[in-house]
Amino acid sequence: MKTLIIAQRELSSFFYSPIAYVVMALFMVLAGMLFRPGFASGEPAEMRILFGATVWVLIGLAPAITMRLFAEEQRSGTIETLMTSPVTDAQVVIGKWLGALGFYALLLSPTLVCVVLLEIWGRPDYGPIVTGYIGLLLLGGLYLAIGTCASVLTRNQIIAFVITLVIILVLTVVTHFLQFLLPPSWGKAMLFLNVNHQYEAFAKGLIDFACVTYFVSGILLFLVIAAVGLHSRRWR
Amino acid sequence: MIEVRQLVKSYGPTLAVAGIDLDVAAGRIVGILGPNGAGKTTTLRILTCFMPATSGTAKVNGHDVFRESAQVRQCIGYLPENTPLYPEMRVDEHLHYFGRLYGMNRATRVRRINELTDRCGLGQIRRRLVGQLSKGNRQRVGLAQAMLHEPKLLVLDEPTIGLDPTQITEVRRLIAELGEKKTILLSTHILPEVERTCDDVVIIHQGRIAAQGTPDQLKARLRSRGRTRVELKANPVEVKKALAEVDGVGAVATTARDGWCIATIDAEDEERDIRPAVASAVMSRGWQLRELRHDSPSLEEFFIRVTSAPAGEVT
Numbered sequence: 001m002k003t004l005i006i007a008q009r010e011l012s013s014f015f016y017s018p019i020a021y022v023v024m025a026l027f028m029v030l031a032g033m034l035f036r037p038g039f040a041s042g043e044p045a046e047m048r049i050l051f052g053a054t055v056w057v058l059i060g061l062a063p064a065i066t067m068r069l070f071a072e073e074q075r076s077g078t079i080e081t082l083m084t085s086p087v088t089d090a091q092v093v094i095g096k097w098l099g100a101l102g103f104y105a106l107l108l109s110p111t112l113v114c115v116v117l118l119e120i121w122g123r124p125d126y127g128p129i130v131t132g133y134i135g136l137l138l139l140g141g142l143y144l145a146i147g148t149c150a151s152v153l154t155r156n157q158i159i160a161f162v163i164t165l166v167i168i169l170v171l172t173v174v175t176h177f178l179q180f181l182l183p184p185s186w187g188k189a190m191l192f193l194n195v196n197h198q199y200e201a202f203a204k205g206l207i208d209f210a211c212v213t214y215f216v217s218g219i220l221l222f223l224v225i226a227a228v229g230l231h232s233r234r235w236r
Numbered sequence: 237m238i239e240v241r242q243l244v245k246s247y248g249p250t251l252a253v254a255g256i257d258l259d260v261a262a263g264r265i266v267g268i269l270g271p272n273g274a275g276k277t278t279t280l281r282i283l284t285c286f287m288p289a290t291s292g293t294a295k296v297n298g299h300d301v302f303r304e305s306a307q308v309r310q311c312i313g314y315l316p317e318n319t320p321l322y323p324e325m326r327v328d329e330h331l332h333y334f335g336r337l338y339g340m341n342r343a344t345r346v347r348r349i350n351e352l353t354d355r356c357g358l359g360q361i362r363r364r365l366v367g368q369l370s371k372g373n374r375q376r377v378g379l380a381q382a383m384l385h386e387p388k389l390l391v392l393d394e395p396t397i398g399l400d401p402t403q404i405t406e407v408r409r410l411i412a413e414l415g416e417k418k419t420i421l422l423s424t425h426i427l428p429e430v431e432r433t434c435d436d437v438v439i440i441h442q443g444r445i446a447a448q449g450t451p452d453q454l455k456a457r458l459r460s461r462g463r464t465r466v467e468l469k470a471n472p473v474e475v476k477k478a479l480a481e482v483d484g485v486g487a488v489a490t491t492a493r494d495g496w497c498i499a500t501i502d503a504e505d506e507e508r509d510i511r512p513a514v515a516s517a518v519m520s521r522g523w524q525l526r527e528l529r530h531d532s533p534s535l536e537e538f539f540i541r542v543t544s545a546p547a548g549e550v551t
Contacts, residue, residue: 009325076322081314082337083285084285085334086306
């Protein structure tokens, strides 16, 4: 319950600043531009290009969404009032992450217009569209969990942004190249760690249990690290 | 209400709190006094469960701050130093948010916020953004927030810092009003604040309790150390010589200012009033006398004496 109260505050706090609206507007323009070329007669009625691009856009977007979460509270001192109120570390971490996830879901929601357009003008295959959205939510959830974790570690938003960006780049770009550079057995491990590789199944319209497990356990891992980081204040 | 035993907190090699014992009875207003960096904020943060102590125990309302932190936090209202608030929220939203975190239902929140609106003077600013408030108004919001869930214990860290004299008076009045019903623990380094608002004073210096008692008790411990001050028209060297010969006079210090000589005299025996003897010595020499008075010690003097001595040496 308190988790949701915190999530609600976080979500609404995004909208107190004009930046949220600017980001949403830019994302909508971008989504439109990516959707338009494929939206022509003769082209398949699908949203693959849009989804594929969103995966890349998220690399820069997710850190920007989460960098504020804890860093700002630690800088301004509100963390003190928050943590001395009767809430647990886990409630705070999950609440803030849910707030960020909510904002991200709102960011994605205008793309539903594309689904409507596809329905009106063609006969879309809903399988890949639904799994694509599920995949995007899981992938975004993972990136936001990484960002939440990074934000706990510092009181500087820029540093939080950079830490998140670096971890995401390791999971997307670095592991991609390492799979070719390392011996095959290690390369396989790198491929497994690669976020884009794990997302592929969703893009194809599959809900692969292994991929879901990858994202869910990744989210849990980073949220636990964040909660432990927040709790470390109470050590000794 | 508060029981602290041998509390120690170190930040790496730095000892911030070096073994504090403190008891606060319910219904008292206790002021923690100390120079900057004495360990006031650290002590309050431990009591409010923001950080743990390195060793020692602390209990609030019968609950241990380490093991039963949730219960402790529920019964404390805490206003941290510099009143941290979310600048992007409106005053109303801010109060409601924290009310919800403390598990208050909507009806209770509305009732309490309305009560506090009158009490803390929030009427004009309830719809304003916190970020646009003046320092004094922020303080009112912070106080209202700390009192929102009707805590048994109110912990205020430097509640009047950065306020103008009118606002300071206002906050003091509020604290005094509240003190009738609640236990209040406040930290400050402003002395008049303690003298006027607190029932008990605890002076912390270098992480230890240097002195403890009611303001009057502390002053009484200094009273005998008052000084006699004389202002007269004469040569400072002669004055020093003449006064030193007076029976009962200890050290004499003289300074010249605008043609007048100002002599500060310590009595040899602190119980004895040396003013009549000094007066007659001055009269017998025919010096022109402008002022003769006894300065009784202030809490400020006591504070300076306590905090300038190395820790642990003051009795």
